[in-house]
């Protein structure tokens with residue numbers, strides 16, 4: 311595969327080498343590659359430009375002119391130029407691409423869109439925290455890449471889009487993380503619609519302030535969704551007015567969804583043993599939908615997914631039928647089993663204050679005994695959320711056990727102390743396996759246990775080492791042991 315440099319960077323540089331690959335990592339450069347020298351959070355990619363040229367790079371994208379033997383494309387926004395060049399290099403994309411942003415629920419919505427598309431007879435894929443997955447009617451799902459970044463690097467996004475399109479995927483839904491939008495990782499994706507779920511505290515280690523975090527998410531609507539696209543917005547979020555204003559300003563059609571929504575209005579919600587019954591008003595009519603998932607938050611996620619699928623061209627009937635067959639994303643309120651003396655154990659991915667509050671409130675109506683939660687907070691991530699998560703667990707659960715969740719480069723006990731500072735009456739068990747065992751040992755009839763924060767994750771990151779660890783397996787083992 312190759313392309314002329316001028317077709318990738320839309321500039322006449324006098325010379326026009328044939329480009330055979332695009333990367334922002336000098337260690338991946340091969341002869342004929344276009345190298346993007348990007349300013350990063352740890353190092354400046356410009357430091358590696360000379361090395362990239364020595365390794366055979368045919369041209370370099372950078373923020374300034376550099377004294378190199380190969381052409382330099384100097385631009386004030388090299389990350390965007392890199393994403394656009396990668397998209398032009400890889401060329402093909404599925405016919406219809408949608409993206410979803412929000413602090414919580416993106417993985418669920420991207421997966422729901424893929425399922426609704428496939429249910430309606432389309433070959434579809436999703437991209438996000440759980441990797442890339444293809445679904446098509448009548449065949450088993452195919453996992454194309456394993457879990458990794460929520461929004462992969464721009465060149466990876468471009469390559470994966472081309473690969474799934476090559477395999478016949480026509481409908482595509484992706485997660486737009488705030489890091490991803492800010493770092494231009496999805497600037498090359500041709501979107502027809504973008505969804506917004508919610509904006510609550512997370513990632514302030516990276517963005518600094520809630521205002522900057524919001525601005526990163528707004529950019530999806532202000533800059534990335536082309537004029538005339540559809541903005542599917544959760545009208546029940548406090549941040550809705552800002553997103554609606556940005557979408558209108560950018561010339562998009564706004565489809566508001568939720569209890570306060572107009573495009574898809576959630577008129578009523580009734581709990582059932584299988585999940586919930588939703589009354590949805592759309593196009594002046596009222597529809598009764600059986601959603602096989604529990605929790606008000608899943609109703610929000612389902613409505614945003616439904617809006618995105620409508621914007622992608624599916625009929626209302628097909629979308630509503632799709633909602634009735636949805637399966638939850640792995641590790642999100644996933645039921646693991648029953649305790650020896652009764653009670654149920656769940657694994658969930660809540661790793662933010664709002665996520666934890668949402669999942670505990672969603673479970674409460676199903677509790678006849680005690681609500682027990684095992685959770686922690688990640689190292690090298692927003693420190694401000696630690697005491698907030700502690701307080702929420704202490705207030706909303708009957709038993710809260712604080713444990714480790716990917717301490718990374720930080721001292722585990724110090725992270726736990728910051729969580730404990732907000733968690734009045736909670737107990738602390740650093741070893742996650744022990745914490746899960748202790749919680750399972752307490753389970754009795756009418757109790758619910760939720761092991762929160764790691765969901766689908768397969769490892770506990772301590773320092774630079776990933777120790778194999780899976781909450782579902784550990785919880786299942788503890789339940790087995792309790793059964794004797």
Ligand SMILES: CC(=O)N[C@H]1[C@@H](OP(=O)(O)OP(=O)(O)OC[C@H]2O[C@@H](n3ccc(=O)[nH]c3=O)[C@H](O)[C@@H]2O)O[C@H](CO)[C@@H](O)[C@@H]1O[C@H](C)C(=O)N[C@@H](C)C(=O)N[C@H](CCC(=O)O)C(=O)O
Pocket residue numbers: 334335336337348349350351352353354355358458459460461462463464487488489490
């Ligand atoms: C803070 C952050 O987002 N970092 C990501 C970012 O790194 P960076 O640009 O800051 O990289 P850097 O290490 O400073 O290096 C700068 C540049 O020099 C290049 N370089 C570096 C070394 C070398 O020898 N040669 C070379 O060319 C690098 O490739 C890079 O282009 O770009 C890298 C390449 O895509 C990512 O791997 C890296 O993700 C790190 C591992 C990470 O942990 N990211 C998390 C925080 C993240 O992105 N999370 C979001 C949000 C999840 C959510 O929604 O909750 C996600 O989308 O997953």
Ligand SMILES: Nc1ncnc2c1ncn2[C@@H]1O[C@H](COP(=O)(O)OP(=O)(O)OP(=O)(O)O)[C@@H](O)[C@H]1O
Pocket residue numbers: 412413414415416417418419439460485507508607608610611639641642643658659660661664665666668669765
């Ligand atoms: N709409 C929602 N509102 C609030 N909390 C939610 C919502 N949807 C899911 N959650 C909670 O957040 C957790 C993570 O959900 P999900 O993985 O779908 O979010 P995400 O936005 O993809 O997260 P990440 O930032 O890691 O990519 C769930 O396990 C649940 O506890």
Ligand SMILES: N[C@H](CCC[C@H](N)C(=O)O)C(=O)O
Pocket residue numbers: 460661687688689691715716763764767
């Ligand atoms: N996408 C999120 C996931 C957090 C999951 C939690 N287990 C942690 O490690 O903090 C992040 O990278 O912040």
Ligand SMILES: [Mg+2]
Pocket residue numbers: 416417418438439440460485
């Ligand atoms: Mg996700």
